[in-house]
Amino acid sequence: MACPSPSRGIYLTYFIQGLILLGALSSITAGEYFLGLSAGVAFLLTMAPSLMTRNLRLCLPWEVNLFIAVSLYLHVMGHIAGYYVSLAPYYDKVTHFVSSITVALLALFLAALAEHRGYVRLTTPAIIVFILVFTLAAGAVWEIYEFAVDQVFDMNLQHGNTDTMLDLIVDLAGAVIVACFTAIALGKEERQRFIRFFADPASGAEQTEVTDEHVQQARGR
Structure with missing residues (x-):
């Protein structure tokens, strides 16, 4: 490719x-x-x-x-x-928010790639659910990692149940934003074009090259 x-x-x-x-x-x-x-x-x-x-x-x-x-x-x-300390708790939440959007975009990429290559046929609700579940699962794994590090190395990455729950809620917010964007994009008539753009950006370049070739041929005539 x-x-x-x-x-x-x-x-x-x-x-x-x-x-x-x-x-x-x-x-x-x-x-x-x-x-x-x-x-x-x-x-x-x-x-x-x-x-x-x-x-x-x-x-x-x-x-x-x-x-x-x-x-x-x-x-x-x-x-x-030291921003985690000096700007606590806001910096941590911003980091979680950006990271959750990143993970949700990766989930969208995987779903689009699977459909584009014909591995599975996904409906729009299925893709949205996959994005939400994938992002929340990644957030839960991260919280488990922080808990394990605190227990093994006697650190203070987690600050109680409230902090952990807020982190997961922020993760969910980032996932919802990407899910809404996906629902809007897939809800239009250009669903396959969006899937190709996200899973195979090269297809857009190939179409452009073909179009340019046709234009040049037409001009040559």
């Missing part, structure tokens, strides 16, 4: 990735090796989608890559700059 030429927006993703890498280097220089290692892992995670989609011959929209980079950047800076 030949992916289309990347949009200029991809450079914004590169910029965010550079900030994460800079945070990792500054933490290591300051002797904060654990934070540096965490930021380094976050940087590698921002690279993972591009590498995976390239190896699997998929085309992930650059907007999704941007959301992934921003989500990880917010999480990294929350620890390196």
Whole structure:
């Protein structure tokens, strides 16, 4: 699959990735090796989608890559700059909100890809339910991770039942926004075009090339 030429927006993703890498280097220089290692892992995670989609011959929209980079950047800076503490509890909720939108977009991508490749035929309600369940499941796994880290390493990532429930509610809010966007997009007559755009951005580029070729042939006549 030949992916289309990347949009200029991809450079914004590169910029965010550079900030994460800079945070990792500054933490290591300051002797904060654990934070540096965490930021380094976050940087590698921002690279993972591009590498995976390239190896699997998929085309992930650059907007999704941007959301992934921003989500990880917010999480990294929350620890390196101490925003989780100095801007508590609002910074944590903003991070959860952006991350939930990111996860919901990934769920939409998986659903669109499955339908585009003919693996399964999904109705609009089924796609919406999948987005909501997938995002909430990811949020629940994250809360379990925080609980386990608190118990094993005696940290304070969770701040009681209220904080955990608010995190999940914010996760749900992000999922609902993406689900509503999906319902509107799939509710129009251009459902298949939207599925192809999200699961296979290259199809749009191929159609454009074909159209341009036809125009040139017509002019030559």
